[in-house]
Amino acid sequence: KAGVTQTPRYLIKTRGQQVTLSCSPISGHRSVSWYQQTPGQGLQFLFEYFSETQRNKGNFPGRFSGRQFSNSRSEMNVSTLELGDSALYLCASSLGYGTISDEQYFGPGTRLTVT
Amino acid sequence: AQKVTQAQTEISVVEKEDVTLDCVYETRDTTYYLFWYKQPPSGELVFLIRRNSFDEQNEISGRYSWNFQKSTSSFNFTITASQVVDSAVYFCALSAPNNAGNMLTFGGGTRLMVKP
Numbered sequence: 001k002a003g004v005t006q007t008p009r010y011l012i013k014t015r016g017q018q019v020t021l022s023c024s025p026i027s028g029h030r031s032v033s034w035y036q037q038t039p040g041q042g043l044q045f046l047f048e049y050f051s052e053t054q055r056n057k058g059n060f061p062g063r064f065s066g067r068q069f070s071n072s073r074s075e076m077n078v079s080t081l082e083l084g085d086s087a088l089y090l091c092a093s094s095l096g097y098g099t100i101s102d103e104q105y106f107g108p109g110t111r112l113t114v115t
Numbered sequence: 116a117q118k119v120t121q122a123q124t125e126i127s128v129v130e131k132e133d134v135t136l137d138c139v140y141e142t143r144d145t146t147y148y149l150f151w152y153k154q155p156p157s158g159e160l161v162f163l164i165r166r167n168s169f170d171e172q173n174e175i176s177g178r179y180s181w182n183f184q185k186s187t188s189s190f191n192f193t194i195t196a197s198q199v200v201d202s203a204v205y206f207c208a209l210s211a212p213n214n215a216g217n218m219l220t221f222g223g224g225t226r227l228m229v230k231p
Binding site for chain 1: 152157158159160161162165206217218219220221222223224
């Protein structure tokens with residue numbers, strides 16, 4: 001069974017630009033969550049999508065948004081990039097039918113560098 | 116609000132030594148789940164274990180063992196006879212029902228370096 005895939009793996013953008021990251025979950029998984037990992041703040045939850053609906057949202061500004069498609073693939077978008085958005089963005093998928101107990105399987109991440 | 120604390124930011128051991136990674140959590144919920152993940156240099160988080168709040172039995176899986184103590188809100192992870200391949204960053208995480216869905220609250224991580 002293929003794991004969680006994320007594209008692109010690496011990205012360099014300039015301040016003020018916008019970026020879209022993609023995540024394909026494990027086949028059969030309907031929940032996709034996004035996390036930001038930085039040296040200073042660690043791993044922080046961005047949002048979760050289940051059946052094309054945002055089910056949970058972390059404490060991030062509105063510049064961070066996401067969506068999920070009918071095939072469970074998800075994208076996250078960051079508009080008006082800031083230097084502080086440089087991070088490893090991790091996507092995780094799970095079956096999604098449970099709530100707090102689902103095992104989440106993580107992808108390799110997209111490393112975003114903002115210059 | 117939930118909080119997970121991993122007080123050890125970095126640990127260095129010599130191969131074959133035993134090492135324990137500490138994890139202390141805070142939550143007001145009576146039902147919750149605790150997790151450990153491993154992050155090798157490649158960046159992908161690898162699931163190691165899940166434990167629910169009603170199951171305080173210790174668990175052993177090969178060289179790995181976990182000690183869950185609700186009385187001290189701790190969920191510690193021990194690697195016996197460490198190997199160089201165990202070098203990674205290890206994260207403890209908590210999931211509790213006052214958030215809908217699958218939100219994980221992570222600790223700051225412990226970087227384990229196993230030297231040959």
